[in-house]
Amino acid sequence: MEVREIEQNYGESLYGIFHQVIKLNFHRAHQLLEKIGLHPGQAHLLGVIGHEEGISQNQLAKVLNIKPATVTGMIKKLEKAGFIKRKVDEADQRVMRVYTTEIGKELSLELKSYYNGIKKECFKNFTEDELVIFRRLLMQMKSNLEEITNKNLDNCNN
Missing domain, CATH: 1.20.5 (Single alpha-helices involved in coiled-coils or other helix-helix interfaces)
Known part of the structure; x- marks a missing residue:
């Protein structure tokens, strides 16, 4: 079944509004995260690592639905900032496991608060x-x- 658009203007169409909501949500997250020097993608990655301590880089790529090379680049930036650390898996030397540092754990809590705030802003009323x-x-x-x-x-x- 096709969606019947009432308005001719893209910005007022159902899909147009949906697209605007996605963009506004991204920009709101960017505004908040800019204060702490993170990009929304990095924040999401850090959140997943905080929730799944010891997750492998390949698992991260699958969970986030992004290329492993992209994950590697993001991990390097977060590691350089001191938010995460990587360790070789003891059982399989080919696997790299990712963990949050103490600073990363604190930041994860702050991020959770930011995203809860955005969620409240989005769904008020x-x-x-x-x-x-x-x-x-x-x-x-x-x-x-x-x-x-x-x-x-x-x-x-x-």
Whole structure:
């Protein structure tokens, strides 16, 4: 089923508004993170590492859905800043495990507070029922995109 647009103007269309919300959320995160010298991608990476201490670099790439080389670059920057440390896996010398440092742990708590603030800003004036419906609709969009993305990837691999 196609989405029927009521307005002709892209900015007022359902997809246009959705796109604007994504951009505004990114810019709001950037405003807050700029104060501590992080980019939103770095903050997300640090959050995952803080939640999954000892995660491998390859696992990070899969969780974040980005290329391993990109993860390596981000890790090097966070390591240089003293937020994380890497250790070779004792059982498999080819695997590099990533951990937060004490400074990184403190920063992770601060980041959690920032993102909770953004979440509150985004969803203020929503009822619990509206949030449940909104979540269901977003999950459906995600499923739709995953389905078509996976089909396209399968076609490329054949």
